[in-house]
Amino acid sequence: MSKSAIVLNAQHIDIGYLKGKTVQKLxxxxxxxxxxxxxxxxLIGPNGAGKSTLIRTISGSQPVISGSIxxxxxxxxQYKRADLSRLISLVLTDRxxxxxxxxxxxxxLGRHPYTGFFGRLTSEDESIINRxxxxxxxxxxxxxxxxxLSDGEKQKTMIAKALTQESDIIILDEPTSFLDIISRIExxxxxxxxxxxxxxxxLLSTHDLEQALISSDKLLLLSKENGITEGVPExxxxxxxxxxxxxxxxxxxxxxxxxxxxxxNNTKTIFISGNDSLSHWVENMIRRYGFIRSSxxxxxxxxxxxxxxxxxxxxxxxxxxxxxxxxxxxxxxIEEL
Amino acid sequence: MIYYIFILQLYFLHFQHLYxxxxxxxxxxxxxxxxxxxIRHKSSGMRKTLFLIISLLIILFFGLNLTWGSVEIPLxxxxxxxxxxxxxxxSWEYIILYSRLPxxxxxxxxxxxxxxxxxxxxxxxxxxxxxxxxxGVDSGAGxxxxxxxxxxxxxxxxxxxxxxxxxxxxIIISAFIGSGxxxxxxxxxxxxxxxxLMLLITGIMIGYLTSxxxxxxxxxxxxxxxxxxxxxxxxxxxxxxLNMLPVFGGLIFAGLILALLLIKPLNGILLGERYAExxxxxxxxxxxxxxxxxxxxxxxxxxxxxxxxxxxxxxxHVARMMFKTSNNKVxxxxxxxxxxxICLLCNLASNCPGxxxxxxxxxxxxxxxxxxxxxxxxxxxxxKAN
Numbered sequence: 001m002s003k004s005a006i007v008l009n010a011q012h013i014d015i016g017y018l019k020g021k022t023v024q025k026l027x028x029x030x031x032x033x034x035x036x037x038x039x040x041x042x043l044i045g046p047n048g049a050g051k052s053t054l055i056r057t058i059s060g061s062q063p064v065i066s067g068s069i070x071x072x073x074x075x076x077x078q079y080k081r082a083d084l085s086r087l088i089s090l091v092l093t094d095r096x097x098x099x100x101x102x103x104x105x106x107x108x109l110g111r112h113p114y115t116g117f118f119g120r121l122t123s124e125d126e127s128i129i130n131r132x133x134x135x136x137x138x139x140x141x142x143x144x145x146x147x148x149l150s151d152g153e154k155q156k157t158m159i160a161k162a163l164t165q166e167s168d169i170i171i172l173d174e175p176t177s178f179l180d181i182i183s184r185i186e187x188x189x190x191x192x193x194x195x196x197x198x199x200x201x202x203l204l205s206t207h208d209l210e211q212a213l214i215s216s217d218k219l220l221l222l223s224k225e226n227g228i229t230e231g232v233p234e235x236x237x238x239x240x241x242x243x244x245x246x247x248x249x250x251x252x253x254x255x256x257x258x259x260x261x262x263x264x265n266n267t268k269t270i271f272i273s274g275n276d277s278l279s280h281w282v283e284n285m286i287r288r289y290g291f292i293r294s295s296x297x298x299x300x301x302x303x304x305x306x307x308x309x310x311x312x313x314x315x316x317x318x319x320x321x322x323x324x325x326x327x328x329x330x331x332x333x334i335e336e337l
Numbered sequence: 338m339i340y341y342i343f344i345l346q347l348y349f350l351h352f353q354h355l356y357x358x359x360x361x362x363x364x365x366x367x368x369x370x371x372x373x374x375x376i377r378h379k380s381s382g383m384r385k386t387l388f389l390i391i392s393l394l395i396i397l398f399f400g401l402n403l404t405w406g407s408v409e410i411p412l413x414x415x416x417x418x419x420x421x422x423x424x425x426x427x428s429w430e431y432i433i434l435y436s437r438l439p440x441x442x443x444x445x446x447x448x449x450x451x452x453x454x455x456x457x458x459x460x461x462x463x464x465x466x467x468x469x470x471x472x473g474v475d476s477g478a479g480x481x482x483x484x485x486x487x488x489x490x491x492x493x494x495x496x497x498x499x500x501x502x503x504x505x506x507x508i509i510i511s512a513f514i515g516s517g518x519x520x521x522x523x524x525x526x527x528x529x530x531x532x533x534l535m536l537l538i539t540g541i542m543i544g545y546l547t548s549x550x551x552x553x554x555x556x557x558x559x560x561x562x563x564x565x566x567x568x569x570x571x572x573x574x575x576x577x578x579l580n581m582l583p584v585f586g587g588l589i590f591a592g593l594i595l596a597l598l599l600i601k602p603l604n605g606i607l608l609g610e611r612y613a614e615x616x617x618x619x620x621x622x623x624x625x626x627x628x629x630x631x632x633x634x635x636x637x638x639x640x641x642x643x644x645x646x647x648x649x650x651x652x653x654h655v656a657r658m659m660f661k662t663s664n665n666k667v668x669x670x671x672x673x674x675x676x677x678x679i680c681l682l683c684n685l686a687s688n689c690p691g692x693x694x695x696x697x698x699x700x701x702x703x704x705x706x707x708x709x710x711x712x713x714x715x716x717x718x719x720x721k722a723n
Binding site: 061092161 | 460463465598600601604605607608609610611612614615616617618619657661662663664666
């Protein structure tokens with residue numbers, strides 16, 4: 001497969017739940033997007049936007065109500081179940097009953113679509129399993145029981161399982177939702193590496209906007225109101241699409257912070273000058289107490305000049321200049337304002 | 338013995354693969370880490386040893402079942418009777434061939450069947466506390482049996498009536514329909530109720546419902562029928578006569594073979610249904626086949642031996658604790674063998690060697706099973722393997 005070819009193409013699809021032949025609940029109508037090989041795509045949207053429904057639909061476990069989803073140019077419902085399992089692999093939040101299986105046994109389950117009636121593994125299967133465990137960095141743990149793994153390692157095990165399925169597409173449902181920050185970064189880097197080095201088409205749904213903006217080649221924004229919007233993260237930030245995703249009066253996407261922040265239009269402003277990283281954290285503090293940083297000092301209620309981490313000067317309007325020596329003291333002053 | 342050879346063969350059918358897996362694994366990794374290979378070797382060797390121990394225990398308990406009883410028969414005579422050589426007392430011959438041998442075989446088969454159906458239910462419901470008795474499957478079979486007894490006026494086993502083959506079939510079929518209806522109801526509820534715990538409680542409620550129906554039936558039945566039903570309800574392995582053994586054994590083999598053929602998809606479904614689907618497992622078909630296998634195994638055992646409690650629930654856990662795996666390639670044969678061994682032991686205990694009394698089988702199985710279940714619940718957090 002050539003690099004960056006369209007692997008999955010969804011055109012004008014309606015997704016939702018059928019009961020018999022009638023539509024019981026329509027979640028979205030007329031949405032279109034593509035997934036390309038070698039790309040990491042993140043699906044982002046508020047709770048209830050239909051991320052899971054979308055994932056179930058494109059992974060073939062739920063029928064498309066109308067429109068077309070093609071994988072490598074062929075309609076998804078033309079594929080047999082067994083063929084589909086070689087095209088798409090899933091990593092889900094389901095916990096299963098695998099605590100007393102060893103890592104290697106779980107990863108080996110990914111060979112299920114390829115093995116015969118008794119599930120016997122050939123030496124080729126073995127080498128695929130070993131390679132998948134090495135690629136995901138779980139090889140050292142191959143003989144551990146799943147119950148003894150950390151959440152991050154469990155996730156890596158499931159990703160290794162997905163790799164042994166040797167599918168073009170890997171779809172992950174909130175792969176980092178239970179993880180601590182280090183594991184989150186690790187998993188995101190791993191997925192990025194798999195997209196680039198193994199030329200996989202990777203789609204993941206996530207609530208971790210920060211990581212998604214850092215590591216995704218493309219974002220799919222899904223919301224009840226606007227359906228799906230796709231694009232490069234930076235484009236979506238600057239054309240205001242990301243802001244539209246979570247329509248909320250006082251929570252907006254802050255371009256500088258790269259995340260959603262609380263802001264009130266009539267908040268008072270504080271002018272901050274000085275060292276870059278320190279001023280970032282001073283801004284973090286004033287925001288907590290309901291102020292926003294201003295770029296000019298003329299109408300600010302207060303000016304903070306940072307010399308170093310033990311040395312700030314604070315000038316409150318109509319008051320004299322104060323010298324303070326710690327964040328605690330700064331906090332006390334801001335609280336008083 | 339034929340049974341035993343048969344199970345061993347099935348076991349080897351699967352295990353050739355397992356061992357060759359491990360074997361090729363050694364070869365691929367030789368030189369990488371010597372100590373590591375040793376650990377591998379040890380764990381597979383341990384499994385072999387465990388299988389050997391359980392097999393020896395089955396043979397031992399089987400032998401004890403033949404030798405222990407209210408009538409003392411010397412070992413030499415027993416061997417003579419079994420090998421059909423030499424002249425022995427005809428009463429002894431009768432006891433061994435028509436009472437103790439069928440009973441031991443029944444216990445072996447029933448244990449295998451119940452344990453296996455417990456494992457199947459635990460796997461498909463993804464729930465460590467599922468089992469034929471908990472989910473009410475055997476009380477469903479009981480209801481079927483009670484209805485048949487009411488309408489045919491007979492009783493089960495050697496007590497009275499219905500000793501003909503057709504009578505037995507009526508009872509087996511009604512037990513099968515009864516357990517099938519309950520299984521279908523539980524599968525139906527499992528599509529609505531997502532919480533496993535709630536599903537279990539629903540199963541328990543269904544069990545109560547069927548028991549209540551049985552009580553009502555009993556209210557309108559003759560004293561004799563109620564007595565027979567109560568005796569049947571205590572469970573025992575002595576009701577299968579020698580000429581009924583082929584039917585009993587044949588049906589149980591059918592159920593066991595079906596279960597053993599499902600090992601691959603059963604492993605797939607360990608990950609959960611959606612994962613299994615993604616791996617190409619036809620979950621709906623798998624459910625139907627498990628339903629069929631469990632239905633046969635539970636119905637046949639329940640029809641002949643009464644609702645034997647706790648074996649289906651507890652034995653898979655005993656096997657899981659011993660073998661430290663939920664990989665069905667290992668766990669299923671292990672569960673089947675453990676079921677046989679434990680039921681032989683229970684039968685031994687219920688026959689109270691040296692006395693002419695029989696303790697109700699269900700009392701014994703509960704004594705063994707309940708503590709296992711409590712242990713499982715306490716250590717459950719996620720049924721840790723070690």
